[in-house]
Amino acid sequence: MKRTTGVNRLIKAALLGTTLAFAPMMHGAMAEDAPGQIRWDLSDLYPSVEAWNATREQVLKDVAAYSRFQGNLGKSAAALADALDEVNRIEKELARMYIYTSLGSDEDLRDAKAQERFSQARTTYAEFGRATAFMAPELLTVGTKKIEGYIKREKRLEKHAFFLRDTLRQEKYTLGLEAEGVLANASEVTGGAGNIYNLLTSANIAWPTVKLSTGEDATLSQAGYSKYRAVQNREDRKLVFDTFWQTWKNYEATFGQTLDTLVKGHTFYAKSRHYPNALSYALSGPNIPEEVYRTLVKSVNESLPSFHRYLKLRQRMLGLSDMRYYDIYPETTALDREFSVDDAKKLTLESLTPFGEEYLGLLKQGFDADWMHVYPQPGKRSGAYMNGAAYDVHPYVLLNYNKGFEDVSTFSHEWGHAVHTLLSRAANPYETYSYRTFTAELASTTNEVLLQEHLLKGDLSDEERLYYIDRALEGIRGTLFRQTMFAEFELKIHEVVEAGEPLSGEKMTAIYLDLLKRYHGDAEGVMKIDDLYGIEWAYIPHFYRNFYVFQYATSISGGTMFAERMLNGDPKAQSDYLNVLKAGGSRYPYEMLKEAGVDLASEAPYQTIVARMNRLMDEADAILTRMGK
Numbered sequence: 270m271k272r273t274t275g276v277n278r279l280i281k282a283a284l285l286g287t288t289l290a291f292a293p294m295m296h297g298a299m300a301e302d303a304p305g306q307i308r309w310d311l312s313d314l315y316p317s318v319e320a321w322n323a324t325r326e327q328v329l330k331d332v333a334a335y336s337r338f339q340g341n342l343g344k345s346a347a348a349l350a351d352a353l354d355e356v357n358r359i360e361k362e363l364a365r366m367y368i369y370t371s372l373g374s375d376e377d378l379r380d381a382k383a384q385e386r387f388s389q390a391r392t393t394y395a396e397f398g399r400a401t402a403f404m405a406p407e408l409l410t411v412g413t414k415k416i417e418g419y420i421k422r423e424k425r426l427e428k429h430a431f432f433l434r435d436t437l438r439q440e441k442y443t444l445g446l447e448a449e450g451v452l453a454n455a456s457e458v459t460g461g462a463g464n465i466y467n468l469l470t471s472a473n474i475a476w477p478t479v480k481l482s483t484g485e486d487a488t489l490s491q492a493g494y495s496k497y498r499a500v501q502n503r504e505d506r507k508l509v510f511d512t513f514w515q516t517w518k519n520y521e522a523t524f525g526q527t528l529d530t531l532v533k534g535h536t537f538y539a540k541s542r543h544y545p546n547a548l549s550y551a552l553s554g555p556n557i558p559e560e561v562y563r564t565l566v567k568s569v570n571e572s573l574p575s576f577h578r579y580l581k582l583r584q585r586m587l588g589l590s591d592m593r594y595y596d597i598y599p600e601t602t603a604l605d606r607e608f609s610v611d612d613a614k615k616l617t618l619e620s621l622t623p624f625g626e627e628y629l630g631l632l633k634q635g636f637d638a639d640w641m642h643v644y645p646q647p648g649k650r651s652g653a654y655m656n657g658a659a660y661d662v663h664p665y666v667l668l669n670y671n672k673g674f675e676d677v678s679t680f681s682h683e684w685g686h687a688v689h690t691l692l693s694r695a696a697n698p699y700e701t702y703s704y705r706t707f708t709a710e711l712a713s714t715t716n717e718v719l720l721q722e723h724l725l726k727g728d729l730s731d732e733e734r735l736y737y738i739d740r741a742l743e744g745i746r747g748t749l750f751r752q753t754m755f756a757e758f759e760l761k762i763h764e765v766v767e768a769g770e771p772l773s774g775e776k777m778t779a780i781y782l783d784l785l786k787r788y789h790g791d792a793e794g795v796m797k798i799d800d801l802y803g804i805e806w807a808y809i810p811h812f813y814r815n816f817y818v819f820q821y822a823t824s825i826s827g828g829t830m831f832a833e834r835m836l837n838g839d840p841k842a843q844s845d846y847l848n849v850l851k852a853g854g855s856r857y858p859y860e861m862l863k864e865a866g867v868d869l870a871s872e873a874p875y876q877t878i879v880a881r882m883n884r885l886m887d888e889a890d891a892i893l894t895r896m897g898k
């Protein structure tokens with residue numbers, strides 16, 4: 270899911286230390302390639318570390334000199350254009366300078382020199398953030414009337430118009446100078462909740478160790494839990510669940526306090542700025558209507574019978590007489606097939622033929638170039654991402670390719686982000702090429718759906734067919750149902766605070782347990798949820814990201830709708846889809862998707878994905894019957 274484009278996100282990540290966590294430093298370690306490693310070419314960014322360093326020094330000078338624009342934004346149209354041209358010029362170079370170090374450090378997190386450069390890049394970003402912090406408030410003081418006049422008169426402001434209007438949109442929610450100062454200072458206090466949570470969960474909890482039936486001692490840290498919750502022995506899974514969740518339960522009051530503080534912070538800002546509620550404040554940035562969030566929650570609740578059907582299907586595949594919450598993770602199918610990187614390229618190209626020649630041409634260009642770092646190796650950052658922040662260069666893709674089907678899926682996903690970046694870059698100036706999360710994950714999940722459907726079209730054994738179906742269904746469970754359940758929880762705890770009622774860890778557990786039971790059909794006898802598991806909310810770090818997770822669910826739904834339209838021969842589907850990718854950040858994501866026929870405030874996308882899910886389950890049922898299961 271990871272993806273990086275756009276400087277604002279980079280700045281935030283750098284300043285908050287969220288997605289780009291600090292790595293442990295070890296001296297004397299050198300980046301060494303695994304045999305046969307396929308690697309990216311960072312010299313496309315800078316020919317040498319010296320050249321990078323010279324750029325960094327120049328950027329620091331430019332940043333320091335930027336204060337000359339302060340107080341001048343409202344002097345004339347030309348003065349405003351000068352200031353905006355310069356800030357974008359610096360930002361573009363800064364982004365390139367930054368990714369050179371972040372990619373370099375991800376190759377080997379133990380490389381102290383690379384870490385040091387990365388840290389220098391982050392410091393430069395922080396400087397940039399401070400030097401340009403005056404802009405938004407000053408633009409708001411200049412006001413819409415004057416700036417609209419400037420945009421009409423000055424041709425150079427054309428490419429800045431979206432940014433200017435987007436900033437001015439906040440006008441009616443902006444307070445007086447003194448109040449704004451207080452709010453700005455308060456952010457250091459309100460940001461504390463997330464920091465305390467991170468510290469507690471990463472450093473302070475003593476993770477328990479259990480002995481599994483195999484004799485293995487399993488330490489149930491977060492990573493250990495992810496691994497051992499999927500073991501095939503059911504008693505072991507129960508032991509893992511009961512022990513892990515009891516550990517979190519011991520901190521119920523503490524995590525309740527941190528999350529309550531966070532929620533109170535959100536409602537404090539929403540109220541201070543006169544937003545009707547915390548949700549509308551959170552969605553105001555990307556300008557997404559509240560209706561999207563509420564329709565998603567409503568539609569998914571209406572589709573719970575389909576989800577219950579899926580849980581029963583899992584039960585059938587696992588051969589169990591009843592289902593418990595700890596039966597969610599073990600694999601029910603296996604695939605005895607390896608996919609080389611060439612296979613991944615071939616399958617990606619074949620499956621994406623509905624996108625047309627322009628898209629496929631860009632994909633081939635990327636495959637033939639040195640844009641990706643493919644295999645795992647000691648010290649390399651785990652996971653996968655696309656980084657498209659170097660506007661004048663090309664996207665970079667990091668993978669940890671292991672030849673499984675999931676790796677092919679991730680491969681296609683990340684290249685979906687890469688081609689999105691290429692299309693947006695070709696169609697937009699730097700100022701508007703960076704797109705929002707709301708559309709970004711759609712450009713990658715569509716690829717995953719098309720890959721699954723492409724494989725399922727083949728002549729497969731029942732076992733292999735069932736495997737792909739199972740992967741697709743698991744994706745829908747984890748991305749549509751689970752994330753929407755999270756989204757509903759997030760909304761509920763904010764509503765409790767907004768209603769002036771007290772919120773505590775105990776109350777959060779009660780709210781979460783109620784959702785867990787409803788989603789998983791506890792009352793209908795589909796899956797029994799033990800009360801202890803109601804503490805799961807405490808384990809989800811995404812609740813500290815302010816109404817973020819719902820976008821996973823909207824993306825997979827919108828992506829599925831596009832994929833289905835293409836596969837069903839809708840003649841407009843291809844151009845609609847490409848138009849969304851090409852629009853980049855030149856427009857608001859909700860609006861452009863709506864125009865492309867995917868209205869995420871309507872029920873259609875959610876009904877489409879659930880219909881696909883039911884179709885897949887019909888096929889799985891038929892296969893299981895054939896197999897005599």
Ligand SMILES: [Zn+2]
Binds near residue numbers: 270686709710713
């Ligand atoms: Zn992604």
